Amino acid sequence: MGHHHHHEVSGKNLFITIILNVIITLAQIIGGFISGSLALLSDAMHNFSDVLSLVVAWIANRLAARPGDTSKTFGYKRAEIIAALFNASLLMGIAIFLIIEAVQKFFHPLPIDSVWVIWLGLLSVILNSLSVFLVKEDAHENMNIKAAYLHLLTDVATSVAVVVGGLLMQWWHIYWIDPVISIFIAFYLIWASFDIIKESVFILMQFAPKEIDLQKIAEDVSQIAGIENVHHIHIWRLNDHDLFFEAHVDFSSDLKLKEVMKKMEKIEKVLKEKYHISHVTLQPEYRRNDTKELVVSP
Structure with a gap:
């Protein structure tokens, strides 16, 4: 955080x-x-x-x-x-x-x-x-x-x-x-x-900031080794400076929790440095049968 x-x-x-x-x-x-x-x-x-x-x-x-x-x-x-x-x-x-x-x-x-x-x-x-x-x-x-x-x-x-x-x-x-x-x-x-x-x-209304491109974020996160895709994204501003992000992340293999944490830290680093997102919540998944769409209405 x-x-x-x-x-x-x-x-x-x-x-x-x-x-x-x-x-x-x-x-x-x-x-x-x-x-x-x-x-x-x-x-x-x-x-x-x-x-x-x-x-x-x-x-x-x-x-x-x-x-x-x-x-x-x-x-x-x-x-x-x-x-x-x-x-x-x-x-x-x-x-x-x-x-x-x-x-x-x-x-x-x-x-x-x-x-x-x-x-x-x-x-x-x-x-x-x-x-x-x-x-x-x-x-x-x-x-x-x-x-x-x-x-x-x-x-x-x-x-x-x-x-x-x-x-x-x-x-x-x-x-x-x-x-x-x-x-x-x-x-x-x-x-x-x-x-x-x-x-x-x-x-x-919790709209995503205009300058943020969700497709680009998904591409950047998916480029990290061992990550298959990112979906079910929500991004919103709490006020004019705090940016929140949450998403489901598909892993390509059944990793140990310690390895999962390392990958998630990498994702957080990308989001913070490139998109100035201050609060990140990720849900790691492996072979979960859910919709893989970028945005899914709650």
């Missing part, structure tokens, strides 16, 4: 980043309502999505470290996948709502207090840039934090767009620019959320 030692996310930097994003979100929601700017509200939702993903990264990092017990043999490894699915679905809903609002506002534009838009957009640019700097180090090691880090980078970009929109409204009174920026941010949220939803569902 392979054991991963995951990088401990530094709680302090993450906590500061969460606080900064809560400040931006609240300021932009209040400013959005006061100024009548939908772009500010959209940017607030974008920042709120960061708060969610950072909180999830932090909680999931703590939960995933908890050991399993007799009633939870896998521990809490899937906590972050379930949370990511919930977050992304929530954001998808918010984004669709924003698009509907923006379309209505586009055809009936109202004057917007652009001073609020400009200053709160600038606040978001500054605080998000600081957040990017704070989590940069952890983003190299932790996939969850990396996702949050990329979110923060796009936040800087959307906030710049909000500031530009604010300036256009201030100088030229082009109020329809506000719903247009809002729609762009909302579509970005849908695009980003869709990927997370798809990935989370694939993991929860």
